[in-house]
Amino acid sequence: MRNTLIAPLCAVLLCCTSARAADIAAGKEKAELCVGCHGEGGISQMENIPSLAAQPDLFIQWQLVFFRAGARKNEQMQPIVEQLNNDDIRNLGAYFASLEPPKNAKPDDDPDLSIKGAQAAAGRRCASCHTDSYAGTRAVARVAGQREEYLVKALHDYKSGVRSGGGMAAMADVAYPLSEEEIEALAHYLAHL
Numbered sequence: 579m580r581n582t583l584i585a586p587l588c589a590v591l592l593c594c595t596s597a598r599a600a601d602i603a604a605g606k607e608k609a610e611l612c613v614g615c616h617g618e619g620g621i622s623q624m625e626n627i628p629s630l631a632a633q634p635d636l637f638i639q640w641q642l643v644f645f646r647a648g649a650r651k652n653e654q655m656q657p658i659v660e661q662l663n664n665d666d667i668r669n670l671g672a673y674f675a676s677l678e679p680p681k682n683a684k685p686d687d688d689p690d691l692s693i694k695g696a697q698a699a700a701g702r703r704c705a706s707c708h709t710d711s712y713a714g715t716r717a718v719a720r721v722a723g724q725r726e727e728y729l730v731k732a733l734h735d736y737k738s739g740v741r742s743g744g745g746m747a748a749m750a751d752v753a754y755p756l757s758e759e760e761i762e763a764l765a766h767y768l769a770h771l
């Protein structure tokens with residue numbers, strides 16, 4: 579089911595990424611639709627809404643395509659993606675990727691939990707895909723500095739199968755065996771990077 583949905587979308591995305599250069603200024607203009615939820619400069623101040631600043635271009639594009647196709651479901655994102663064409667998606671990807679990443683303003687209130695999270699991340703080889711700085715690359719999300727409660731939500735969504743992701747369903751396999759303690763420690767560690 580998922581593959582039949584995604585295959586034609588790959589073709590759309592691949593054809594169009596090479597066709598024309600993305601326009602960051604146009605992306606910024608379109609991003610006025612997003613500020614109310616994802617925050618100024620792509621840094622979210624709202625619970626369960628992810629920051630988008632400095633996410634890899636392709637990660638942003640893919641998630642928008644998944645929402646638009648219904649492969650990723652969210653009531654708040656649904657009406658938004660209905661207003662986006664392929665050019666908008668490319669421009670938004672380029673715009674958000676160009677922003678400064680979230681800086682952690684809050685000090686780490688539980689360094690022991692961060693140590694546990696770092697150990698879990700090493701044991702589970704999270705950096706092998708997310709890169710050593712956890713800034714992400716291509717279709718792999720930046721997780722460094724993301725909101726903590728959103729990281730917990732995302733890991734639960736993969737674990738329960740609510741969110742399946744693209745590619746080889748990498749995160750479903752990764753999240754399935756994670757314990758609740760690991761999820762909390764990982765989210766705390768990554769949010770404070």
Ligand code: HEC
Nearest residue numbers: 608609611612615626627628638641642652654655658670
């Ligand atoms: C009404 C609030 C709202 C608006 C407006 C909105 N979003 Fe979102 N967006 C959300 C929520 C909530 C999520 C988290 C969905 C989930 O939990 O799976 C999300 C998730 C995303 C994601 C996935 C990010 C990730 O880390 O997984 C992307 C990309 C995204 N939004 C882009 C946009 C763009 C681009 C716009 C403007 C064109 C926009 N959003 C406007 C609420 C909103």
Ligand code: HEC
Nearest residue numbers: 702703704707717718719729732733743744748749752764
């Ligand atoms: C095999 C490669 C791979 C490994 C290993 C991996 N990830 Fe991921 N991760 C991905 C990809 C690809 C995505 C984007 C998936 C999608 O499209 O939903 C992702 C997405 C995520 C997201 C969602 C981010 C967002 O903004 O929506 C979180 C959180 C995450 N990974 C955490 C982890 C943690 C924690 C580990 C280690 C326990 C880990 N990942 C290991 C490839 C990987």
